Amino acid sequence: MKPKVSLKDIAKEVGVSIPLVSYVLTGKGKENRVSEETAQKILKAAKALNYQPNLNARSLKTNKTKTIGVILADISNPFFSNLARVIEDEAFLRDYTVIFGSSDEKKEKFDKVLEFLLSRQVDGFIIAPPQDSKPSISNLLKQKTSVVLIDRYFKDMEANCVIIDNVSASVSATDHLIQKGHKRIATVAYKSKLAHFADRCDGYYRALEQAGMVVDEKLVVKIDRESPKKEMKRAINELFSNEPVDAIYFQTNTLAEEGLRQMLGMDRDILKKVDVIVFDQNSTYHFLENFIPYMNQPIKKMGQTALSLLIDDIEGKGKKYQKIQLGTKLETGVESEL
Amino acid sequence: MKPKVSLKDIAKEVGVSIPLVSYVLTGKGKENRVSEETAQKILKAAKALNYQPNLNARSLKTNKTKTIGVILADISNPFFSNLARVIEDEAFLRDYTVIFGSSDEKKEKFDKVLEFLLSRQVDGFIIAPPQDSKPSISNLLKQKTSVVLIDRYFKDMEANCVIIDNVSASVSATDHLIQKGHKRIATVAYKSKLAHFADRCDGYYRALEQAGMVVDEKLVVKIDRESPKKEMKRAINELFSNEPVDAIYFQTNTLAEEGLRQMLGMDRDILKKVDVIVFDQNSTYHFLENFIPYMNQPIKKMGQTALSLLIDDIEGKGKKYQKIQLGTKLETGVESEL
């Protein structure tokens, strides 16, 4: 590595003291009454020497790192990798650095990652919290750390969050199947205590109720994350034994992917007999003969909003706390040509 | 944020000078002849006060950030998001921080991201270089920056890299189709000057030659990244007009995804008439009736190897430079049950 140029070098070059250079280069020249003339000289020299500020030194002094920690469930899951990408882009534009960590939906891993990021002195967090992480996050908030929850939230927690209205999205999804005249509508969800997943189940129940249909608990499948493939296989088998279902609502993209795989493995033409609807976009569905309707989440908007909220909070412009709900869109028809 | 505890606090607590604390806490107690007794007292106090080192201060002093920059084409592409995930995990274990940037295969974006990461004082880079980025990377190397190229490489550049043997992988893929008795074998690639893509084309040619077949240039399709969907549509149409092909080898997962989509859109049963083989794993293929053979890249190994190489280089254990080629595996049959 070449010897980096510092404020000192510029100061020497221009023949002026170090703070003057600092003032000018951080745009505080005016308020520190630096003469226009020297300001120009400093700027010129800085450019000539290709000065790059040492962010470590700056952070040390200011106690701000211009870095945020982002903890998602798993960056290799398309939903989260898309979210990650949006956050990355937006942060880049705003000159913030992002450090990602994957929790793998496990509290223990989450806590480790959190600690790791805290030790990196990040200015704030965007978090898609896993189950049981509420205490860790409360703790964070107690210490006045800036946090924005994304995709998920906790009931009774006064925290910034950017989510969708899972209940009504789920009502719409279920209702779509009801409107098509289906009677035995199953839903497949993860076994989880997370509020947003509970909301999706609620939506399912509510839609059925509104339609005056009775809920058959056998049609509500909860998949354990520990052995999703095995459980899905069993579940799909059950749903199609005895009295087969005539529609299935998968509550996440990963569930849908595995579920469809099992279904198609069982019967190549199954989608001619069973209607399916899915939460989240997934390029996978392009390959199926039948278009699979899906509940499209505004990933881009979510990421951007979360980052804005967070930065506002970090820079002290944040009002109390905000809970932002974005709209979803049920995609039922022809795909958009891009 | 709460007032952080520093070395000073521990020093005061134990009644000893600051450097002593530093020595003990960085494991240099012995070599600085700190007595066992005080060392223990210091460690105890550090734990009691829950001391977390200020990495900015440390970096300022040591000129090392324990941070690496990773520039990939696009984190939301499954191949790269999987790679990102592996690197994240591995870095986490080795206590290195990772900052990701996406180049979007554009030199200009790449340079911006590079500059951004450089200004963050990263200790080194893992890079999947886009087209035309050779000068930027040469420049980096000239300044003795630690760099490991991944997935791609440049001919005649003395740089660490972790890649696969694209030529022979491509020969195998093509050969697989030849063995099945196909005569008109098309291949779909990106229009690109990148060496690894050229290698894949070479492999295709070589396999045909070895089999004593003549190359029909009409069967070699190059897709421009500017308008991939449109070009793919045209290409697929052409391949199936007049004299239809009887096999297609897609050279990347994104090409395959779009290509298959177009093919299936044209004719739902097309895979009964045309054999397809693909570079890269993709969960998408689960949905197709026919198993699609694919060339599996050792993503995990690639990420881990790249990180090891990089860290060795950063910490000065690196020999000259290394070009590491990992093996690929042609997956042709029953999928592994997990």
Added chain:
DNA sequence: TACGTTTGTTTAAACGTTAAAGCAACCATG
């Protein structure tokens, strides 16, 4: 002409580390 104010700059101090050099007390040795 003296005095407060403005203008443009410098000096000093600090952020939390690490690295080198300094120093005192002790020990063993010839």
Added chain:
DNA sequence: CATGGTTGCTTTAACGTTTAAACAAACGTA
């Protein structure tokens, strides 16, 4: 019993910033 080497610590300085306070010169005013 002076000498030199350990042992265990402290002091000093530095990394590159930012911030506050100090200062000197020039100016306007009385």
